[in-house]
Amino acid sequence: MKSTLKLKLSSAAALAMFATAAHAQSSVTLYGVVDTGLLYQSTSAATFQATARNLGHVYQLKDGGIYSSYWGLKGSEDIGGGYKINFKLQGVFNTTNGKFGLSDTPGTAAIFSQFATIGASGPFGTIDAGRQIIPMIYAMSETDVRGAQYFGSILTAWLGVNQAAGWPGTSTNAPIGALYDSNALVYNSPKFYGASLALEYAPGGVAGQFQGGTRESAVLKYSNYGLNLAAVYYNGHDTNPFPLTYPAAPAVPATGLANNRFYYFGAMYTISGFSISASYGIGKNPANTNTADFEMASGGLGYQFSPRFKVTSGFYYLKDRNHSANHSSEVAVGAEYNLSQRTKAYAQVGYVNNDGTMNQTVVYGAPVAPGKSTTAAMAGIRHTF
Secondary structure (H helix, E strand, C coil): CHHHHHHHHHHHHHHHHHHHHHHHCEEEEEEEEEEEEEEEECCCCCCCCCCCCCCCCEEEEEECCCCCCEEEEEEEEEEECCEEEEEEEEEEECCCCCCEEECCCCCCEECCCCEEEEEEEECCEEEEEEEEECHHHHHHHCCCCCCCCCECCHHHHHHHHHHHCCCCCCCCCCCCCCCEEEEEEEEECCCECCEEEEEEEECCCCCCCCCCCCEEEEEEEEEECCEEEEEEEEEEECCCCCCCCCCCCCCCCCCCCEEEEEEEEEEEEEECCEEEEEEEEEEECCCCCCCCEEEEEEEEEEEECCCCEEEEEEEEEEEECCCCCCEEEEEEEEEEEECCCCEEEEEEEEEEEEECCCCCCCECCCCCCCCCCEEEEEEEEEEEC
């Protein structure tokens, strides 16, 4: 009787220990960022359209001086042998009005507008499936002294190419390259002597059209001894299918034609606190180069004065290769100071000179009229949780 009772108690204890151990191998984290500042801009427009007129200077509270505000959930389960199952749900929100970020459909918000993925990781690297920020954006950020920030960076320059190509800014479906891709499968390799590879394929899911709406990209990176190098290839089919008058006018049916191609080469070197970067990119519509064929070039310089304080600067040039009169150049300077481990104060100023029909912006989400030169300044605070 006693031995039977001891066996039962031992079995119960063993099961409890096993359950505790199994539970300890799983984790879920709630995290996010709040980023808000005061923005002054000497010109402004209501939209990114080629017909937008200058509405004059604007002074406003603006979300996202460095990057957007966002919140998310992420988790990981260790399944043994060095392998894990991972998930990530992350969405943008606007601190000034509480609204969620845009989705692929014009005017439609999404709770998890940046990430909605499940995947696996292990000695082979990582693979993630679902909507996500694509490898191209990380490569651009890592080869830009300004870090692809929302104020005067390689990101706003690339968005300037998209705006010139007709992107209305009402959805995340860009005509040149992509910030996010839905339905995406992304593989990231382990580093091998500083080199790594990222591959993306996003099936379009269009009935009867295998290539309809598909996306594919490849990124080769090297990071070692203070040097970051990146080469990007992105190709999209049936990108940005929504007309300006959507939903009054229906989306354009998928044809499978490749109409979105982007090449990018970038480098950044950091030594003794100094950072210098340079890049060159080409974005075009290969199915009809007469509608979109642009080039972009950048240079940057920064210095980390202390672990808490740094200053960065960048120059970004865009050119319409179909119409030489359309070009723009932008310069931006910013300073960041870490008040604590989680809170950062920043101040930045930028100037963009747009010629012809170019409408490159200094700040993401703050349109300017085509052909208008603009000065912008922003000071804000960014807190992570």
